[in-house]
Amino acid sequence: MTETPTPPAPKIDPADEAAIRAQLNRRPRGIDSIGHRCPCGNPDVVTTEPRLPDGTPFPTTFYLTCPRAASRIGTLEGSHVMKEMQERLGTDEELAAAYRAAHERYLEFRAEVGARAGLDVPEIEGISAGGMPDRVKCLHVLAGQSLAMGRGVNPLGDEVLDALGEWWESGPCVERSAE
Secondary structure, rough: OOOOOOOOOOOOOHHHHHHHHHOOOOOOOOEEEEEEOOOOOOEEEEEOOOEEOOOOOOOOOOOEEOOOHHHHHHHHOOOOOOHHHHHHHHHHHHHHHHHHHHHHHHHHHHHHHHHHHHOOOOHOOOOOOOOOOOOOOOOHHHHHHHHHHHOOOHHHHHHHHHHHHOOOOOOOOOOOOOO
16 A cells, blocks of 8 residues: 655745744744634744754644734733643543643644655654643643644633634734735
8 A cells, every 4th residue: 555645835925934034023944834824814823844944853833923812822821821721631531631632633733744844853753732732831832723723623722712812803913025
């Protein structure tokens, strides 16, 4: 039986790359594709290759780029919500199982991205991000997964998105260039 090759990622539009650069205040690294677009039209999550161009292993497949969403998540992280989520993982078996499943989906997706890029990254084998599957340590990653993979994949990521509100309502966080 022959294995079906992983299709290549779509080429990143120069205007998207410029928007991401403006959002991050630095040149983006290791972008595979746009993981999600904000309702304003800008990318708000990029899918990142599991090894950066400098050789560094990079487990954060879904990287949140929107500074407004990131700022709101930072405020949320300061409100002890991660501790509450962590406690619920210890008492709610259904939530814990769904969170473990989100971890597995994350790993599967990252493997697809790595295959597309021809990358083998044994250093992060079995490691997702955000604390999954047993801890809650980065809400940015959980929200990024929910945005990129859709609601229903990561229950805690969905809760983060619900708590953020409409971060895009005042317009784009950065202006898109006409490159």
